[in-house]
Amino acid sequence: MTPVALAIFDIDGVVRDVGGSYRRAIADTVEYFTLGSWRPSLADIDQLKAEGTWNNDWKASQELIYRYANRYGQPIDPNLSYEQIVDFFQKRYRGPDPDDPAQWTGYITQEPLLLSSAYLQSLSQSGMPWGFFSGATRGSAEYVLKNRLGLTDPVLVAMEDAPSKPDPTGLISTVRQIEQRHPEALGQPVIYAGDTVGDLQTVAAAAVKFPSRQWIGVGILPPHAQADADYQAAYAQKLRDAGAAIVIPQVQDLTPERIRSLLG
Structure with missing residues (x-):
């Protein structure tokens, strides 16, 4: 299947709830x-x-x-x-x-999971290879991806591998690693889902560096930001102001169909 986009995810607040950790x-x-x-x-x-x-x-x-x-x-x-x-x-x-x-x-x-391996499988089956770019340490990130989600060898760029966000180096490295595994995905649009302003600024910085490629930032509302309607609205607006194409309450709402709709 010819890939239509690369889906890359932050981990904290996107894959796992870190409000209590x-x-x-x-x-x-x-x-x-x-x-x-x-x-x-x-x-x-x-x-x-x-x-x-x-x-x-x-x-x-x-x-x-x-x-x-x-x-x-x-x-x-x-x-x-x-x-x-x-x-x-x-x-x-x-x-x-x-x-x-x-x-x-x-x-x-004790961190609740916000994403399932079945969801990731649905992306793969829809022509959307995926990976992870996180500011978490590699040990912490691998704990949730391998121990909790049961992923064997996911593409992962962690804290030790790249400068801190919003420097786009880590995001670009994640893209390149996915492309090494899926050469047919070369040059396809990139979706990056994150829950902070820094995540969205990273997408914008990558777009400046490689303007010929389509870069789309998706804002994810972390669970703690959804406890109060006014706070949720303010949090979502900050993500939009930072460049989010859409803001959604949880990452699994970013379905293959929704990704296709973002590609235009």
């Missing part, structure tokens, strides 16, 4: 290193990520800590290092032994 770990980390003075809400974290440059949750945690200190004149331990922030975060997110996936007991084990 990654974002909970951010809040835990900030609360700990501000000595219990401040625990950022999901809305606080969303506001930071809407700036488009805080895809890395370790750096997002660090930024929130220092913004709080600057705003309220709160002293921060001068010896506080980025490595300490990462270590604390990882032990909350993965568990006390963050380097051994077989021993993970942290928040990562």
